[in-house]
Amino acid sequence: MREGTAQAAHFNAAGSSLPSRATVEAQRQYLEVESTIGGYEAIEREASALRRPYQGLAKLLNCEPEEVAILQSATSAWTQVFYGLELSQGDRILTSQHEYSSNYNAFLQVGRRTGAAVEVIPEEGDGEISVAGLERLIAQGRRPALVAITHVPTNCGRVYDAAAVGAVTQQHGIPFLLDACQSVGQMPVDVRAIGCDWLTGTARKFLRGPRGVGFLYASKAAMARTEPAMIDLWGATWVSPSEYRLQRSARRYEFYEKDFSGVVALGVAVDEALELGMDWIWGRIRELAALLRSLLADAPGCRLHDSGRTLCGIVAFSVEGMPAADVRARLREQGICVWISPASSTLLDFQAHGLPPETVRASVHYYNTEAEIAQLARAVAALEGQGGTA
Template sequence: MWTQQDTDAAARDLPALRPSDLLHFNSAGCSLPSRRTLSAVQEYYTSEASSGGYETADAQQDALLLPYTALATLLNCRCDEIALVSSATAAWQQVVYGLAWTWKPGDRVLISAAEYGSNCIALLQLARRTGITLEAIPDSPDGDIDVEQLEGMLDTGRLPVLVCLSHVPTSSGRVYDAAAVGAVCRRRGVLYMLDACQSVGQLPVDVQQIGCDFCSGTGRKYLRGPRGSGFLFCRSDALDKFEPACLDNIGASWTGRSQYTLAPGAQRFESYELSFAAKVGLGVAVSQCCELGIAVIWSRIKQLADLLRAGLRELPRVLVCDVGRNLCGLVSFNVESLEAGEVQRLLAEQHINTSVSRTGSSRIDFENRGLSAVVRASVHIYISESQVQQLVAAVAALPLGKGS
């Protein structure tokens, strides 16, 4: 069971660089790193400056291998099924643009109703190029993915070439039933791409149990790693179904004047140039996550998020916008008579960090629910119950908007 001593220890592990009164409720955007992660990044950069970049890489091979082993442990997969890239979007695009080489007019791609904007923009571009059609899987009445509707869509017309799911959407705190989608896709032999950008690091993401073929994620959110770090899981039996969108001397070898050979395993998705300091920092961050235990982290995050939702729901001017049978550490809400961006600004003036998600980030979901924007307050283990209460009190004290 999580104790006050655990909260104090997590808070002490934050770098002492921020204002002491800062309340950071933005882990779903970009979380705060631990001291160990920050030190690892700083020390690597210092070594590059003093010894040289190539020389530092040669000397720190163990640190550069750590993110592969740590992510393999966290995701329950093999090290050679992990690729390190610059972002979750880069990982996602390496797969989807690579698959698109084989797509033909009339092929179908299924997406969740709350699919992320960047993913949808890429798929719309590919629809123009290839003639594919995009279809949104409806939500169930309780806000989860409608598995029965998904099965019906797979039984109707041409079998989809890909199913995409944003595990935790940007627009609310729901957690889609990724494993139920995986079970359907595996039975029907349909490739399945899971965007775990906002789930990995706060809740268990077991790629074996979920059954996804691909899983993309970022370092900067709940994993508390550096910006500019991301990863891709590619199931070994999906590797040879396509080529990555882009290749260089890391992803392939030039084996003849007119010939190249793909790198073995998921390394073929990587590019030579990447922040090696960020790579080292990601390894430390994921290792700390594994050391504490994702089940422990998830239990604490749910506890804090439940407390925050309950507090916000008691406020007469506040609408909590989260939907779904399973909710996570991202809490979305709006305040009557105040635009979401104004709420964010007013809270920032009190040293409270939140973020805003707008229609373009998840257009289908926002339009289905009649929303244009939501404020997002996301908790992590270094947040205390008293800080949750401070946020609720600050929201309660927000002024009325103009014309109210």
């Protein structure tokens, strides 16, 4: 569990976590096979390894392998769902206050094209999504065409109660799309318990998988009602000059060309998470994040920006008088890797909470140690008074 951390104290699992040696080796070995027998032939030889992530993700998410698709990124997966919906004038899209910019930009673009409207579900005072507010929005007009929220935001440690949202959408028969990029691999995620129609995620964040690979859960009921935004010869079969037939499984959302070595590596990463157990991983991450928050709370000039009933491994903070980019640079000089969240990444959340233009994001994983947590906190505390005017 400590491999890959010798070069720096890595606190950027929310961006791209450190893959295990086994995951990297699986990707390397697949590329070796491609280089010796060819790409198409490698697919045939490594068929078992290429099936592995579908089986593993099905166990991880509590669904069936036929409900799993693997794409080039989480964004590819999300857009295959969203742009496949037939929205029109007067349709309503309900989303969360901390929705990610890529998703919200898509809402705005489709709104301009079709006349569909975007409405934001209010939050409770403690930062939890308001179920009562969601019910009120639903009752205010035409039944929403979609509820689409982000489970965990990119810029802070809040975890929305997705299952509470799913209970409401199921009751009213509203499609529910959940962006779980920051939650899958960090905490237990059960699509049956949540009640979502679609869930999207990525390999590179808390799952410790490779870059360039994303995945999608699509329920059988959702697939019976909708089509992907785009299809190719893999997602559908051309059966006559005027007809195509979609794949019966969620692979209808996939495109043929992808990083097959990354697919194999994702299978290894998912199996490692299953072997360790998501309950243990979630407990360890929360323990480390709580320690970091407690130490940063005592650091002079440091302001924490996390709020919510449930907090996860993403810790957001700023240092008085010092721009976030300078904080990151000073920490990097000491072998500590953190990242920056600009206001444009989750604009509504930044505006609602009066956050600075950028905040620092430290995201822990189980491979971090208590000593690294203390090192980061000491380094932040030492920054007081060094920044001049922000």
